[in-house]
Amino acid sequence: MALLEVNHLKKIYTTRFGGNQVQALTDVGFTVEQGEYVAIMGESGSGKTTLLNILASLDQPTDGEVLLNGTDIASIPDRQMSAFRRENLGFVFQDFNLLDTFSLNDNIALPLVLSRKSPKEIHQRIEPIARMLGIHDLLQKFPYEVSGGQKQRAAVARALVTNPQIVLADEPTGALDSKSTDGLLHIFEEINRRGQTILMVTHSTKAASHANRVLFIKDGVVFHQLYKGDLSNEAMFQKISDALTVLATGGKNRE
Amino acid sequence: MNSLFYPKMAFTSMRKNKAMYLPYLIAVCLCVGVFYIMDSVNVMVAESGMKGAARMSDILVSMRSICGFITLVILFYVNSFVMKRRKKEFGLYSILGMEKRHISVMMVWEVLLTGIVSLACGMLGGALLSQLMFLLYMKIIHLPAALTFQIPLQSVFSTVVWFAIGFGIILLYDMISVAKTKPISLLSSEKAGEREPKSHWILAVTGVLALGAGYVLALTVKTPWDAFANFFTAVLCVIIGTYCLFISGSIVFLKALRKNKRFYYRPSNFISVSGMIYRMKQNAVGLSNICILSTAVLVTMSSCVSLFIGEEDILRERFPRDVHITAIVEDQNPEPLIEEAAQKHAQQHGGQAENAMGYYDLSFATFQQEDGKTFSMLSASTDSTAPVILQCTTMDDYNRTVKEPVTLGENEVAVYIMGETKIGSEISISGHTYRVKKLVETPPYASQADYLRNSVGVVFSNLEQMKTLLDEYNEEFYSDDSSGGRELSYSYFYNVSGDSLDTDAFSESLRDSFNETVPRLSVADTIWLARTDFYQTYGSILFVGIFFVGVFIIATVLIIYYKQITEGYDDHDRFKIMQNVGMSDKEVRQAIQKQVLMVFFLPLLVAFLHIAIAFPVLCKLLMMFGLFNNTLFLVCVLATALIFGILYFIVYQLTARTYYKIVKAKS
Numbered sequence: 001m002a003l004l005e006v007n008h009l010k011k012i013y014t015t016r017f018g019g020n021q022v023q024a025l026t027d028v029g030f031t032v033e034q035g036e037y038v039a040i041m042g043e044s045g046s047g048k049t050t051l052l053n054i055l056a057s058l059d060q061p062t063d064g065e066v067l068l069n070g071t072d073i074a075s076i077p078d079r080q081m082s083a084f085r086r087e088n089l090g091f092v093f094q095d096f097n098l099l100d101t102f103s104l105n106d107n108i109a110l111p112l113v114l115s116r117k118s119p120k121e122i123h124q125r126i127e128p129i130a131r132m133l134g135i136h137d138l139l140q141k142f143p144y145e146v147s148g149g150q151k152q153r154a155a156v157a158r159a160l161v162t163n164p165q166i167v168l169a170d171e172p173t174g175a176l177d178s179k180s181t182d183g184l185l186h187i188f189e190e191i192n193r194r195g196q197t198i199l200m201v202t203h204s205t206k207a208a209s210h211a212n213r214v215l216f217i218k219d220g221v222v223f224h225q226l227y228k229g230d231l232s233n234e235a236m237f238q239k240i241s242d243a244l245t246v247l248a249t250g251g252k253n254r255e
Numbered sequence: 256m257n258s259l260f261y262p263k264m265a266f267t268s269m270r271k272n273k274a275m276y277l278p279y280l281i282a283v284c285l286c287v288g289v290f291y292i293m294d295s296v297n298v299m300v301a302e303s304g305m306k307g308a309a310r311m312s313d314i315l316v317s318m319r320s321i322c323g324f325i326t327l328v329i330l331f332y333v334n335s336f337v338m339k340r341r342k343k344e345f346g347l348y349s350i351l352g353m354e355k356r357h358i359s360v361m362m363v364w365e366v367l368l369t370g371i372v373s374l375a376c377g378m379l380g381g382a383l384l385s386q387l388m389f390l391l392y393m394k395i396i397h398l399p400a401a402l403t404f405q406i407p408l409q410s411v412f413s414t415v416v417w418f419a420i421g422f423g424i425i426l427l428y429d430m431i432s433v434a435k436t437k438p439i440s441l442l443s444s445e446k447a448g449e450r451e452p453k454s455h456w457i458l459a460v461t462g463v464l465a466l467g468a469g470y471v472l473a474l475t476v477k478t479p480w481d482a483f484a485n486f487f488t489a490v491l492c493v494i495i496g497t498y499c500l501f502i503s504g505s506i507v508f509l510k511a512l513r514k515n516k517r518f519y520y521r522p523s524n525f526i527s528v529s530g531m532i533y534r535m536k537q538n539a540v541g542l543s544n545i546c547i548l549s550t551a552v553l554v555t556m557s558s559c560v561s562l563f564i565g566e567e568d569i570l571r572e573r574f575p576r577d578v579h580i581t582a583i584v585e586d587q588n589p590e591p592l593i594e595e596a597a598q599k600h601a602q603q604h605g606g607q608a609e610n611a612m613g614y615y616d617l618s619f620a621t622f623q624q625e626d627g628k629t630f631s632m633l634s635a636s637t638d639s640t641a642p643v644i645l646q647c648t649t650m651d652d653y654n655r656t657v658k659e660p661v662t663l664g665e666n667e668v669a670v671y672i673m674g675e676t677k678i679g680s681e682i683s684i685s686g687h688t689y690r691v692k693k694l695v696e697t698p699p700y701a702s703q704a705d706y707l708r709n710s711v712g713v714v715f716s717n718l719e720q721m722k723t724l725l726d727e728y729n730e731e732f733y734s735d736d737s738s739g740g741r742e743l744s745y746s747y748f749y750n751v752s753g754d755s756l757d758t759d760a761f762s763e764s765l766r767d768s769f770n771e772t773v774p775r776l777s778v779a780d781t782i783w784l785a786r787t788d789f790y791q792t793y794g795s796i797l798f799v800g801i802f803f804v805g806v807f808i809i810a811t812v813l814i815i816y817y818k819q820i821t822e823g824y825d826d827h828d829r830f831k832i833m834q835n836v837g838m839s840d841k842e843v844r845q846a847i848q849k850q851v852l853m854v855f856f857l858p859l860l861v862a863f864l865h866i867a868i869a870f871p872v873l874c875k876l877l878m879m880f881g882l883f884n885n886t887l888f889l890v891c892v893l894a895t896a897l898i899f900g901i902l903y904f905i906v907y908q909l910t911a912r913t914y915y916k917i918v919k920a921k922s
Contacts, residue, residue, distance in 0.1 A: 056835075078840075079839065079841065081839065082834075082838055082839030082842065083837070083839070085837045086836070086837030086838075089837075091835060093835070097835055097836070098832075099829055099833070101529045101530055101532065101829065102529050106525070106529065109520065109525075110525070110833070110836055111836055111837050113520050113521065113522055113525045114837060114838055116521070116522065117520075119517060119519075119520045122520060158836065
């Protein structure tokens, strides 16, 4: 059974006074297996963010279903939703979403505290992850005291600390310089190698080239997908670039 | 450019910032109203030509100026809040090509619009209410008055001038602050990097010391004179202490909480403690303001009300009977003369003098030597740190008024102590040694006011001994100068019965009637005459107190409101992140509530603590006004605290709703 199964997802936004309707997602369907590293690419307005919001259960689809481990996330009652999200999903955002009132340690601890874990357990869980991500020495610093790359690593640590089923990343390299981007992508590869499932939405060909599989979304449907297989990052980069060119020039001759 | 461009733009931008401007506008209206009402009531009082109008007018005018000054401070404070939030907007304007000069023109229009609207509304409301306020005032001072409608131009004028000056200063300040900032920093001024506040140990320690000093001063005060002398020092200490502790002590405390991992790593504590550390940095001053203002409201209201309610008590304290006569004793004892004159005068007015009480009265300041028994006389001009006032009275006078009479032989005295003085078995005054036969109860004619100073009542076996002491005293200090010496006096109190007694006529003719037969009359006063004075004085104090409390409450409410709004915007992003990370709506709501409750009820609790500690001092201060009824004051304090607490809670509820709306807003 697939870890994540998305079937016929459809999302229509209606403006406040019921006038215009915007179809963000038309019919999206795909599956993600345990241990996969999937990138979703698409231009602005292609519905990437809507898709991610629905997967994150921050938004409800107009039609279709999302199954995580066979459970329809729409069937989870509201009051359990936050706990479900906290325990099964990890988030990495473009702008880090770290709270500047917390030290990095406390930012990482936040989901655990919300799950009422003991201080001892919190410490035991943060310790190895922070070591792996190389921010062990920075834990007592505050977000405004560290670099963007370090902030994003703290955000990744926060996403991983609950041992989620799947990590959802929304343009994780969007606000990073190229060196930090390389570092972060390396980290993603590393945690994926250790078995962590990752679903990443991105603009960046480079980021996508590190994934096992790349899905292309255009006009609210999954338009195309590429498997990395045994290709090197560079070859994958080339393949994605080609696909994007085809996508941009119109899809008629995609065969 | 269209000539209506700036006014239109000013109007639109004010409407866009409704959440900020509307309360500001309402506040200005209220301030204008309060100022106008005080001024016009003063004019009405002055014009009414009633007795005592001049004194009432004095109180009103001086209080109006202080009130006016406070309202300007409030306006300034609120304005700075509004400006801080609008800097981003100004930054955007300047990036879009408006020069600072243009922004200034727009600000002129904004201030002009605000000024005109608030002056018009405030004075209109004020004009309607001032008539009622005047009636209320007259009711408080027990004078009949009819409802008239009057708008004194003089008040309109002074209100306009006062607030024009205020707005002028505000405008100048705003323009300078915009001119001084660069567009890019205007744009990003809200996002200025927030560092975690440091624990300022020095400030925290200063705060603890200052607050402690204030509290100790307040708690150790023994006599009302001490209270009066130390009150302002204590208030100053407490204010300093409050500010320091809110600014720094709170952060030290919160950081200590954060160190406690068991406490800290729990969902609601985790978020509120870390949030509070930041919040206290931005809000410490505002919260201390709220705290000080709340304390001021409580103190002002409870003392004014208890003085007003206690008027009769104060009167009874001064007038144990309706009429008070005092004459200086010379060679001849005035006792029979006064009794006769009292009866005659009462009969002239169709009544009977009855229930009389009279006593010889002599008091002088002494210094108690270290042996505890010797009392050396002090001249009135000598300063002494702890003088003991000797109240001398005779056995006859004493025995007439108490349940347990004493019999004293020659050179024997009985003593009653009003204050803290310790007396042994013997006392020695000016070389005469007396055996203290007994410590006795205080006679009813001893004034409560004697407790204000450290007094010792000495009951002598006969009047001659008192006269001897008096002569020796005057010999010692005033031998070369006949004037200024001490004198022995006889005080006489009595009631007048009679159904058709005209108290006004009685009071008016009193002095002349006694002067006919009684030599060296010093006091001839009635409770009826004093009552009018009392009502006017304490009524005016209450009336003014109401306005002060009104202004204080306006200030408190505004500070709370603007704090909530500012924090709402600050917290909006934080709570969004928390929701993304997996916090439910309910948890967000709980965290918000806990945090807001902690922040906004802290000042109220501290204010309650302040007034609880200040209670003994305030009691003693009220004694200076002649109010000895501590129970009354306690009831007033509790009632005020309760009402204020409820009011505070309502304001909190209303503003918390706005806060929650902002925090939960989409985008």
